[in-house]
Amino acid sequence: MRSLRVSHACAVMFSVAIATSCAQAGFVTSTFDTDADGWMVFQNTDAQFGWIANGGNPDGHIGATDNTADWAYVMAPSKFLAPAEYNGTFSFDLRHDNLQQPDFFPGIFNVRVGLQGSGFTLINEAGPPTLSWVNYSFTLNETSLAGWRKFSNLSQNYSPLAPQATQAEMQLVLASLTRVVIATDYTLASTDSNVPQIDRTYIDNVRLSTQAVPEPSSIILLGIGTCISVIGAARRRRNDGATPA
Ligand SMILES: [Ca+2]
Ligand SMILES: [Ca+2]
Ligand SMILES: [Ca+2]
Numbered sequence: 001m002r003s004l005r006v007s008h009a010c011a012v013m014f015s016v017a018i019a020t021s022c023a024q025a026g027f028v029t030s031t032f033d034t035d036a037d038g039w040m041v042f043q044n045t046d047a048q049f050g051w052i053a054n055g056g057n058p059d060g061h062i063g064a065t066d067n068t069a070d071w072a073y074v075m076a077p078s079k080f081l082a083p084a085e086y087n088g089t090f091s092f093d094l095r096h097d098n099l100q101q102p103d104f105f106p107g108i109f110n111v112r113v114g115l116q117g118s119g120f121t122l123i124n125e126a127g128p129p130t131l132s133w134v135n136y137s138f139t140l141n142e143t144s145l146a147g148w149r150k151f152s153n154l155s156q157n158y159s160p161l162a163p164q165a166t167q168a169e170m171q172l173v174l175a176s177l178t179r180v181v182i183a184t185d186y187t188l189a190s191t192d193s194n195v196p197q198i199d200r201t202y203i204d205n206v207r208l209s210t211q212a213v214p215e216p217s218s219i220i221l222l223g224i225g226t227c228i229s230v231i232g233a234a235r236r237r238r239n240d241g242a243t244p245a
Contacts, residue, residue, distance in 0.1 A: 025085045026213075030076070030206040032060035038077025039203075042181055043070045043154065052202070057093045057133040061204035064184040070155050072190070073114065073181035080208050084140055084174040088209020090115075091137035096129035096186050097200040111136050112183035114154045117173040122148045122165060125158045129186050129201065140209060142170035154181060180208065 030037040036051040039062055049064040066072040084090070094111055110125035113136075124147045126136045139146040142165045149162035150169075165173065182203060189197035 025088065026210045027207050028079050028082060028210055029208075030080075032056060032062055032204060034060065036062050038079070040075050040077075041184075042073040042075035042179075044068055044072035044074075044184065046072075046184075049074070056202070056204040058204075061093075061202050063200060063202045066185040066187075066190040066199035066201075068190055071112070071183060072185040073154065073183050074203060076180035076182075076206065076208075080180045080206075081177045083211040084177060085209035085211050086140060086171050086174055088140045089137050090140060090180070090208050091135060092182060092206040093133045093135050093204045094129055094182070095131060095133045095202050097131070097202070098187060098189075098197050107188050109183075109186045110158070111186075112158060113138060114179070114181045114183075115148070115173055115177060116154070116179040117175070117177040118169075120165065120169060120173050121151045121153055121156075122170075122173055123151050123154070123156070123158050123162075124148045133204070135205070140170070140174055142167050154179075175211075182206070 030039065032051060041049045041064055044064060045067045046065045050062065052061055052063050053059065055061070062074060064072065064074050090113065096108075108128045110127060111129050112123065112125045114124075115122045124138050126138070138148075142148065144164060147160070148165060148170065149158065149160065150165050151158075151162060184201035184203075185199060186201060187197050187199045189199040
């Protein structure tokens with residue numbers, strides 16, 4: 001009788017599992033519609049840092065001016081520290097101001113990002129920023145092409161000759177992110193320096209791929225597995241107790 005009730009429950013769960021879609025990887029995003037969405041400056045002291053209502057891509061976005069000799073960044077809020085998806089992407093829109101020489105950035109640096117987790121620091125770079133909004137996208141794997149390299153901290157200059165993470169190391173970092181940063185430092189100028197330029201960066205539409213989490217369908221499939229085990233065990237017990245003919 002018990003195994004009949006279990007079989008019925010399993011049949012119901014199997015039907016529900018078929019009707020429910022599979023788990024999908026997702027994204028965590030910041031579009032800065034109403035505020036800075038928890039982003040903060042990192043290795044920077046810009047008192048003007050913050051949310052700007054208009055002029056983003058579109059509308060709300062954040063802006064920061066480089067105020068220190070070190071590499072200046074903005075740092076993502078804790079929602080970006082959810083396990084990130086291996087082979088996913090980290091992307092955002094960025095533009096840069098240089099008020100004294102708007103058409104030419106002497107010594108401009110490449111758009112730069114950093115990930116920290118499991119004791120590792122990974123840095124990557126794309127092309128140089130421009131005066132217009134451009135989308136920059138970084139693939140989340142350890143391949144040479146993806147560009148991530150290992151450094152001892154976020155103050156080091158990027159080099160493609162720096163060591164690559166192994167696949168296991170990349171997956172460890174993505175699974176246990178402790179810091180996600182985007183540089184806001186693209187000329188030699190800073191308010192600390194005597195270089196007469198403004199080094200100001202604007203960011204919008206940040207997006208990070210996150211790992212799939214078990215949805216009801218996955219949980220039900222686990223339940224079906226348990227049911228099959230229970231039925232199998234019940235049948236074995238019945239067979240073991242049967243009197244030979
Ligand atoms: Ca926006
Ligand atoms: Ca700086
Ligand atoms: Ca600078």
